[in-house]
Amino acid sequence: MKGKAFGKVAVMFGGDSAEREVSLKSGSAVLKALRAGGIDAHAFDPREKPLAALREENFQRVFIALHGRGGEDGTLQGALELMGIPYTGSGVLASALGMDKWRSKLCWQAAGIPVPDYVVLDSGSDFAAIERRLGLPLFVKPANEGSSIGITKVKAAGELQSAYEIAVRHDPIVIAERFLDGGEFTVGILGSGKIARALPVIRIVPATEFYDYEAKYLRDDTEYRIPSGLSAAQEAEMQDLALRAFAVLGGRGWGRVDMMLDAAGAIYCLEANMAPGMTDHSLVPMAARAAGIDFGQLVQQVLTEARLG
Secondary structure, eight states, X not given: OXXXXXXXXXXXXXXXXXXXXXXXXXXXXXXXXXXXXXXXXXXXXXXXXXXXXXXXXXXXXXXXXXXXXTXXXXXXXXXXXXXXXXXXXXXXXXXXXXXXXXXXXXXXXXXXXXXXXXXXXXXXXXHHHHHHHHOSSEEEEETTOOTTTTOEEXXXXXXXXXXXXXXXXXXXXXXXXEXXXXXXXXXXXXXXXXXXXXXXXXXXXXXXXXXXXXXXXXXXXXXXXXSOSSOHHHHHHHHHHHHHHHHHTTOOSEEEEEEEEOTTOOEEEEEEESSOOOSTTOHHHHHHHHTTOOHXXXXXXXXXXXXXX
16 A cells, blocks of 8 residues: 555544653654655644544544553554544554553463563562562563653662552552563564564663663663674574564554563563554664665555554
């Protein structure tokens, strides 16, 4: 499909989540690229107008660049299903699972996909015992946030409870996760089912304490290594594991799986992202470029996969 064949396209971005600012950057980049490709694309910020306007204004497709709650957690996808408007990315269930770090881990564990050791915290947790079990440092994360919002790296004994109190402000489900020190990697995915392909692996080397919001979006000294520095065999293993992890959650269209290595070189899946960022610092566009796919081609390929069901 090309140009006008896509019909009238809404680029959904902005919204009210904690990731609004990132979404505005992603959506603006997508909108510009689609228009440059001759597509009848229009900005649509659900903070500014109701979803019912999609029908009223006769949109035929929606490109979802809405990050965080209300955009990539299955709620928008469910609304679009009811309205009968095809949309990019994963469906309702896969989007909900991908947003929920705890339940995605449960699915992966059931399917035999390795994840780092973790504990779900609550106000009555034995924080000292959990520190001993997982070891230090460790990470504390809200289960349903993205862009590293609410995450703390706990480095000293006795700090876990305060890290929990920070994370629980963002989500009632909070995870403490074992730290792995073999490096952080990510694998972008394009396509669905048997024709899904894994993009080149990126190794992420932040100059900050970890790959936090600042390192992701604001700094210019974060290193993104493509090639990743892994052996060909290990890179292929990581790509295969990412495709399996994406498929287990029911992912389709496009996405990204974040992974880490332990000191022995074993691969573990951290989380999936079903509506990845499309900013100038974003990882899927970076990996696509390394595979010979420019940004305009990337957004059109993602839009081609828009569907219902």
